[in-house]
Amino acid sequence: xxxxxxxxxxxxxxxxxxxxxxxxxxxxxxxxxxxxxxxxxxxxxxxxxxxxxxxxxxxxxxxxxxxxxxxxxxxxxxxxxxxxxxxxxxxxxxxxxxxxxxxxxxxxxxxxxxxxxxxxxxxxxxxxxxxxxxxxx
Amino acid sequence: xxxxxxxxxxxxxxxxxxxxxxxxxxxxxxxxxxxxxxxxxxxxxxxxxxxxxxxxxxxxxxxxxxxxxxxxxxxxxxxxxxxxxxxxxxxxxxxxxxxxxxxxxxxxxxxxxxxxxxxxxxxxxxxxxxxxxxxxx
DNA sequence: TTGCGTGCAAAGGTTTTGCATGGCA
DNA sequence: TGCCATGCAAAACCTTTGCACGCAA
Numbered sequence: 001x002x003x004x005x006x007x008x009x010x011x012x013x014x015x016x017x018x019x020x021x022x023x024x025x026x027x028x029x030x031x032x033x034x035x036x037x038x039x040x041x042x043x044x045x046x047x048x049x050x051x052x053x054x055x056x057x058x059x060x061x062x063x064x065x066x067x068x069x070x071x072x073x074x075x076x077x078x079x080x081x082x083x084x085x086x087x088x089x090x091x092x093x094x095x096x097x098x099x100x101x102x103x104x105x106x107x108x109x110x111x112x113x114x115x116x117x118x119x120x121x122x123x124x125x126x127x128x129x130x131x132x133x134x135x136x137x
Numbered sequence: 138x139x140x141x142x143x144x145x146x147x148x149x150x151x152x153x154x155x156x157x158x159x160x161x162x163x164x165x166x167x168x169x170x171x172x173x174x175x176x177x178x179x180x181x182x183x184x185x186x187x188x189x190x191x192x193x194x195x196x197x198x199x200x201x202x203x204x205x206x207x208x209x210x211x212x213x214x215x216x217x218x219x220x221x222x223x224x225x226x227x228x229x230x231x232x233x234x235x236x237x238x239x240x241x242x243x244x245x246x247x248x249x250x251x252x253x254x255x256x257x258x259x260x261x262x263x264x265x266x267x268x269x270x271x272x273x274x
Numbered sequence: 275t276t277g278c279g280t281g282c283a284a285a286g287g288t289t290t291t292g293c294a295t296g297g298c299a
Numbered sequence: 300t301g302c303c304a305t306g307c308a309a310a311a312c313c314t315t316t317g318c319a320c321g322c323a324a
């Protein structure tokens with residue numbers, strides 16, 4: 001947790017920029033590498049992983065695993081705590097991820113805690129199923 | 138979903154036995170391989186992975202990813218149809234799995250369908266968090 | 275100048291795949 | 300007998316690590 005590193009580098013800035021640009025969805029280390037490559041400002045994959053770990057430790061981004069084919073997913077949360085509060089719905093057919101935030105779902109947390117003594121961790125929880133499009137077929 | 142496979146083999150039986158013996162906790166493909174090895178009835182790791190995928194598709198076991206250092210975790214659920222209707226809460230600390238069925242949670246399905254157009258698949262969905270015991274610490 | 279940060283390549287794991295053989299029905 | 304299932308090894312991935320060099324402060 002306690003980080004000794006404090007140097008500011010171009011690489012870190014670039015990585016963080018990609019994360020912020022993609023803050024509405026989650027990304028992977030590989031995807032970040034591709035983006036930077038395409039931009040003409042490549043950064044070594046090892047550096048990306050190292051910095052990603054740091055950011056996750058510092059709570060600036062979130063790390064979770066949706067399935068272990070694609071590898072770990074990272075998402076910028078910054079100051080906002082939204083993603084710690086709402087649910088993620090993953091369509092197993094088309095693969096899209098939906099961020100859902102509403103009163104009803106927020107009260108679900110309280111219900112599960114008070115009635116079932118269980119504290120949900122939204123950074124790890126994903127609801128699987130079929131989205132509007134895919135359930136019609 | 139539609140499985141073409143229907144042959145019964147010793148390997149499948151052995152794998153399923155390990156899963157049932159360990160149904161109170163989650164296991165990994167590697168762990169199953171070790172157990173079978175130790176028993177003197179080794180089964181190829183590829184076979185284990187293939188059968189595990191099948192069982193997960195059929196809803197007989199659950200597959201999760203707690204973190205991507207240890208790899209995917211599997212846990213026996215059984216063929217009970219109840220498990221297709223209620224929620225599963227997985228404590229990421231002690232590893233216990235809780236089966237939760239209540240009115241409130243059932244209405245959650247309807248809410249998500251009517252308000253968010255999403256159909257939850259309970260055979261694939263697990264809510265992660267901390268159970269009563271583990272959240273106290 | 276000091277020492278962390280970076281990049282490369284290699285290593286370490288887990289999971290998947292190709293192909294020939296073996297076993298179920 | 301026809302096919303699926305299995306096992307082995309190799310491949311494909313993702314992620315981490317060692318080491319020398321570069322760069323921030």
